[in-house]
Each structure stands twice: as C-alpha cells, then as structure tokens.
Amino acid sequence: MKLIKLLFLFVTLFASAQLQAQLAKHSFALGDTAFLLDGKPLQIISGEMHYTRVPREAWRQRMKMAKAMGLNTIGTYVFWNVHEPQKGHFDFTGNNDIAAFVKTAQEQGLWVILRPSPYVCAEWEFGGYPYWLEKEKGLIVRSTEASYLKEYELYIKEVGKQLAPLQVNHGGNILMVQIENEYGSYASDKDYLAINRKMFIDAGFDGQLYTCDPEAAIKDGHLPGLLPAINGVDNVDKVKKLIKDNHNGKGPYFIAEWYPAWFDWWGTKHHTVPAENYVARLDSVLSAGLSINMYMFHGGTTRGFMNGANYNDKDPYEPQISSYDYDAPLDEAGNATDKYQKFRQVIKKHLPEGQTLPEVPAAKSAMAIADIKLNRSAGLFDMLPQARVNKTPLTFEDLNQAYGFVLYRTSISGKKDAVLKIKGLRDFGVVFINGKRAGTLDRRLKQDSLLVSLPKGSARLDILVENMGRINFGPYLLKNKKGITEMVMLDGRELNNWKMYGLPFNKVADLPQQAVINDPAVPVIKQGTFILDSVADTYLDMRKWGKGIVWINGHNLGRYWKVGPQQSLYVPGEWLKKGANKITVFELLDGKQKSISTVKSPILDELNGSDVSK
Template structure:
C-alpha cells in the first residue's frame, strides 16, 4: 500500500491526515554542495515536502546510458531531503517543460524527424521505457514503500495543453507501475475544462496549476474531480524571463494573500518556485509562439529563495502564512549568505576564436548540415564555404538559422541573423570570387513548450549568393567543454574586435557567493575555474551571472570569457549583488 493515499477530501500519510506543503526546487539547477542548505531553508519556511522535475535529456545523454553523479546525483539529493525530514514529489516526465532545453527530451530522440513526440508512437514510448528501465532501480530505495522520502510521482506534465492521446498517458502510468512505483500517481494540468479533460486519467488523482484566482481555479478542479484532495501542483509565485524582455516579479504581499486563500480552503500546494536556481551552461530553454524567444541564464523566478539561495521577501511572507495554517519550526529564519568583496578581474590573455576553430577537424557535406545532423546537443558550429562570385548581392539562408548567426567574409563580420526576427537574408559585398564565407551559428536553447519542441539548430536549409546555391561546406563544432584547452596568447592592446576567448585570474581569501558583471562586453559565455556559468548578453534583462561559492577556491582563480562580438573593456567585475534588470510586476 502506498504511504500517501487519498480520502474524499484530502491526503493521508501512513493513514494520518496530511496536507502537502511543498516547494519546487530543481537539484540540477543548484550546485550539489548547496543542496543541503536549500533543503534546510525549505523546512525552516514551514514546508514538509519538496518537489522536483527529472531532466531526461541530461540523465540519459545517449541511448542506453544513465548519469547519476554531480548535478544529476538524484539519489544523494533524495537522501539529503530525507535527512532534513522532508517528503518528496518526483515529476519524471517524459516531458517536463521547466524552461529547460527541449523540455527535457533527449536530443538523440529528437533527431528522428518522423517521431511523434508525447504520443503512443512506439519509438517514443519505447525510448521512455528504456530510460525508466535504468532509472527506477536506482531510485527504488528512495520510494516511500522502501522507507524513502518519495511519496508521489507525476504522470507526464500538463499534457492537456499539448495533446489528447489517452492511450499514451495510460502507457506512461503503466510504465511506472510495472517498474515498481507503488506510490501515489497523479496528473497535473492547467485549470480549465479542456486541459483537465485531455490531460487526466480515470482513477488517477488530478491536480492543477495557477497563480491567482484561487477559488475559481479550485472550483474548476472540483467540477472535474468531485471527490479527492484539492491540490495546486504549481502555485506560480513568479515567472521566468526572456532575453530582451523585463525581469518579471510579483509583489510578495499579493502572492502571500493568494497562498493564504489557498490554504484556507484546506487544499494542498506546491509553490513554484520555492527556489529557482540557474540555467548553468547551455541548459536554458526557449518559447516559440509568434517568435522564438530564448530564456535567460538566471532562473531566479522571483522565488521565495533568490537565485543565490538567500531568503527574499516572499520567504518571510510565506512563512507567516504557513505559521497561521500549519505552524513552522521554532528555529529562526535563515540569514543571507556572505558575499565575496567586490573584485575586479583583468582579462589579460586572448585567443581569437576563428583561427582556433579553423584548425580543428571538419565535417564535409555538400549542403550545410544542421547541428542535429552533426550530432550536437548545444553550443556553436562554424560553417565554411567559398563564394563563387564577387560584387554586391543577396546572401539567402533558406529557412533561416537556428538560432543566431554571425556572418563573415574573409574574416570580416558583415552581419547577424536571428531566428527571433525571422531573418533569412543579408546584403553583402564580396571582394573577389573565391572569398571565404564563414557562418558562426549559436544554439540559444531548445523550445520547451508547444509543438516546436525539437526544432532543428544550425543552418536550416540551402544557402545561396546572387541566386547561386553554395555547395562544398565544412562544419566545425566549437569546443567549449574545456576552456583550459584554449590556446591563449598575450592580450592585444586596445579593444577586441571579433569572437575571442579572454582569460584572467583573481585572488580569493574566503570563497563566497558572487556575481559576475561584464560592463562593456556584448554577448557570450563565461567560466570560472572551468565551471560553465552560462550565457551573458548586454540585451538584458540579466546583467550579472551567479557564481556559486563552491566554484571558487582560496587563492588564485581563473575567469574565461568567450566574447562573440567586440568589447570595449579588458576587465570584468565580481559584485556582491545580482542585477537581473528592470522589473515588470505582475
């Protein structure tokens, strides 16, 4: 019998009435050395449960593999949660959305252009079954039936917003059951009749998602499900941000008032997000409705805990609300963590990107290959061919680019193409026949919601100049996994023009959280001691990158920046506060 069961109007845990007071935090967005701190802060706010997605694409980067270490050491995270006295809700997908690259679906699966995602297509369900065949034995000791903290597991994720293949949902449900998940299974959908009808399963608990209009949304759930617990499985207290947009925030008093209304009904809740964390590296997702809009590196989400794990205004406001309804620990609320003193970093070594990449092995094709065809999950590709004609003309990229491209002729940058603007053409002047065309394409993040999940990256079709198709392409992936391998030379005096890696060192007395600011820089990536902080862009709203304290070490530390454009600076700054940009209150 599962530890968590349902009655006509609530939950029972081991037979006793239990209200789920949960907060979302994604272990894969938090440095593992900070997991225990974040879990402790969840308990101190008054939560009795934590919830997390599982990113299939990272746990299984290749078919037949399973990664459970470092940021992906879910068993360790579950042990820490149990040691803190917290229950756990798992949301393994297959699809997770989560503003995560491709919604958590693996690139090797998306490489099949004919696969029907999130359906009963046996290519999709078979791949998921193979994944859980490996995953669930490793997680079984942490299920409540085996003495662990996991009391509930979600079936798919907001499926009613995507499709209506009930047989597919039944397959996911059965796949979990057949592999030993005895715990409570549930679905989660937005609170409207169409989504609830398409995304739920008879006999399986339905939950809903919303951020306001508490009574209205709970009534919609009750109309769909006349008996059983009422639960908001995602109570949205903030929102995510896109490059070029504002930083979304929600007034703490407003969010706390809605939480109060929700708890007053007797309903259970999962606060999304209790702690957002960071899209380190190339992990951010994107949306694509009318236009492609990539998500920023920070996943602060205006959550109860800030991106750096400090209690924010909502933490204290929610703690007061929870104290009125369920009580909170007698221990005091946690204080903000110490921050590194403001530190300037001179980036005094430079390695131009294009000469470095030109010396690497190439994949040769007649027409330009997509990143998917090249087997690349993320990052950059440098495409290269020659132009047969001279003079001014239209350079046409059929189908555009995925997702942003710098175009060079004989090493001179002549323009930028962006998927976001639906760019497909560029007027260029070619100095001579046989000039070298190079196109540096950046994957800005896979779409994580809607029908465009798995959209290809790189050059998306034939390229022509003055109406003549260009053939004989070379493609070179840009190596960004190990910045220590970059061949740095002496820094060239003056401003830097063109893509280049930049390197500098700085001293640390006592490691502490800090935030990397890059005034005067344009767009690129940053690493500290080889740890990939993620993407920066002066377009904003985000103007600092979070640097977790465990990334730093006492003594000498290294900063590496890959700048794609020009920079007017040779210096970066580590600051003691985040700058996530102009705020838009909702």
C-alpha cells in the same frame, strides 16, 4: 569517564532511532478530502526546486531555507536530457545525482514530490527531451509512436532504478510521482497516458501517481484513476470543483503549480510580482486545507546551454535567460526575499498544533572582488577542430552535437554587394567575410538576410551559429533542429560545399600563457587567473561585454547578452576556492574588454533594446 560513555551511547542510540524513523515504511493514500500519511491527514506545503539549477554543494542550505519558511515538501522535475545526454549513455553523477538530492531532502525532514514526466517544459532545453530524439527517424514525442515509446521506456526504467526504492512505501520520502506534464495542453490521447502509467509501474513506481494540468486542459490531460492536480488556479471553490469533476466527486485537492512569479527571456523586461498580491491567496488556500506546490520556491540558475525557448505562430522565438531567479521567495543565490518572509508568516499561522518553525538561516555572504584581468586570449578561427565536409549545411543533430556553436565555412566569389540569405537559421548567426565581421542575424527578430560586400576574387564565408535553446512548450517540439537547417543563398543562388566545425564547448582548455589577440571584431576566448583569500558568492558584471559564455573553475555559468534584462552572472561561493581560480570567457561580438568586474548583487533588470548585436 562513565558519564562520557553514557553520553556517547545516548547520542548513538538517538541518531540510530532518528535514522530508523526516517527509513520506516509509511503508507500514503488519497482520502476523500485530504492526503493521508499513515492514516492521518497531511497538508502538503511544497516548493519547487530543481537539483540541476542549484550547485550540489548548496542543496542542503536551500533545503534548510525551505524548512525555515514552513515547507514540508520539495517538488522537482527529472530531466531526461541531463541523464541521457547521448543515446544509451546515462549519467546520475555529480549535480545530476537525483537520488542524492532526494536523500538529502529526507535528511532535512522534507518529503519529495517527483516529476519524471518525462516531458517537463520548465523553461528547459527541449522541455527536458535529449536532443538526439530529433535524430531518430519517424520518432514523435508525446505519442504512441513505437520508437519514442522504446526510448522512453529505457529511460524511465533507469530513473526507476535510482528513485523507485526511495518512495515512501519503501522507506523513502517520495510521496507522489507525476506522469507526463500538462499533457492536456498538448493533446488528449488517453491511450498514451495509460501507457505512461504502465511504464511508471513497470519501472518500480508502485506508489501514488498523479497528473497535473491547467484549468482549460484538465479533462484532456487527466487519466481516470489517478489524482488530477491543478496548475495555475488558487480560487478554493474552483480548485475543488475541477478536481471533484475529474475524480469521482472526491479530493484530495492539490495545486501542483502555484505561480507567485514568472520567468524572463532575452530582450524583455524582468518579471516581478509583489508579495502582497499573493499573501491573501496563500492564506485562503491553506485555510481551506488544500495542498500546494509553489512554482518556483527557488529557481536558481539554468547554467550551461540548458535554457529553453517559447515560440508559436503569433509570437517570435523567445529564448530564456540563464538566471532562473523567477522572483521566487528564495532568490537565485538562496537568500530569503521579502516574499519569503511574508509567505513564512502566512504558513506559520497554519502549522499543526505544537509545531514551530526553525529560525531563518543568516543570509549568505557576498563579495565584490578586484577586477579580474584577462591576460590570455585566442581568436576562435585559430582554434578550430577538424571539419566535417558536406555539400549542404549539416544541422547540430547531423553532427551529433547537442548544444553550443557550429562554424559553417565555404568559398564565394565576385566583387559586388550581394544579399546573403540563411533559410532556417536556428538561432543566432554571426557572418564573416575573410575573417571580418559583416553582420549578425537574430531569429528572435525574424532576421534571415544580410547585405554583404564581397572583395574581388575568391572570399571565405564563415557563419558562426549559436543554438540559443530548443523550444520547450507547444506544438513545435518536433521542429527543434539547430544550426542552418535548410540552405544558404547568395543573390538567390544556393551555396554548396561546406565545412562544419563543431564547437560544443563541453569543456574549455587552458590557453598558452603567451596567447594574445587584439582584434575586437573576431570571436575570442579570453582567460585569466585570480587569487582569493576567502570565498563568498559574487556576480560577474557583464554590462561592458557583448554576447557569450563564462566558465569559472570549469563550471559553465551560463549565457550573457547585452540586450538584457540579465546583465550579471551568478558565481556560487561553493565553486570558488581560496588561492588561484580560473576564468574563461567566450565572446562573440565585442572582444575589446581586458578585465571583468564583479558586484555583490545581481543585475537582472537592465534592457538595452532588442537588437544591440551590431
């Protein structure tokens, strides 16, 4: 009994000592050539991983994988639009609990580099900005305009309440905090950057602040007095020169975004880059003592409606897919790839003396389950909410709706063929005459007109519009309104007197048990229940479907679209349960399917052409 008591006392004291060590205040400073933690050089080997793209239940597993690859730090953005989805309403709960994410990293022995920015880019809706900023009259993002700065300040102070106490100089594990994000690629207003710095300090971020920019933009995006980190360059001499030239001839040297792969968008080939292309580069960077943050170490999934899009004058609108696999070292489900193993061997060579890596945790189990029957269905036109009426079409922003879909309805007349033109369609429209589909219009393909056949007398015109993701990069951040943003014309005549039905799909209700609809051309909601004896990761095989969204047990898994390249949706085992599980599908184009198949691995590289919507 005495031995047991002594053992218990020893374990308690050890745990207490470990906790005190974690909570001890540290000094973190910039040396001339290296970062200094408590006065000793620290080489940051970081990997980007976003809390919003990983189920909270899986954060710890992903961090264990980071440690096993040799990372000592996690980098993450902070996303304004998830934390203030509506003006003045803040959310730091559940998967949005960024403080819990940071604390979990500390428990796993990982430092954190924090990027509240507040603009993040990140292939994320509106670059992280909340949609309602578009509603504020005169507001100009990334500027010194007063209404923007007011909202920015309110937001960053809320972030400070959550995270400032977790800085390393307060006993936490946040080493550095980034202000703005690649600002030099957007503008060059140093006064604006100085206001950023002051706002961060006023919000409690009194540790090390830094900026990051690509090579061509570092002079415009850097604020004197802060460390200028570099993105997208891994030539050692060039990195050192760029940072020295903008930092009084000194380091330390930090590659804030090192890209071992890339992201995907709808209708284009899946991007992959062999690990061999980057092994020698990683080795040279670490050999030179440079610090690095891999973007991405683990991408995860951009679930719900949170994907962004690219657009400029030369290229078409390019909305990103839901999978953010990124061909990263850790795949979408959190398993080690060949790239992970090869990078691990490089990092292993550069560990401090006496340090070893933990064994790589076993791969997560995956399963294919029996086809899921969808025995309940309901047509969208039979489930519409109360309408908003207006002479002209209202945008999503006018309707106080952030994401999802809006159905626009009016009456037209005349037995003839006519050209329907939608000016300012943002972004994908399905057109119906008297409930029958007449065609689709796709912003990606610069489609805005459709020849329709009108029956004799009055007819009902419906246009179902999907927000496919606001632009997240470049000069069009302020041209991001969604829906029908201008007007609808029939043979050159403007159509008025509209009813708008908002369909944000923030959550989905259960359909009646007896609900069944069999018209495959009508947008339809389908539901089913499936029973599991055990749980593991799986992937929904959506190759037989058209375009839509899937929910499992209330979790929005993201978009699917037959154009590809993504043809599957990742279902985390953490969101499944033994016993009954619920699935809901909202299908826009092809409602004939009565079941969904699953597979054990993702399908991310199958294209079906750029336009298979008809």
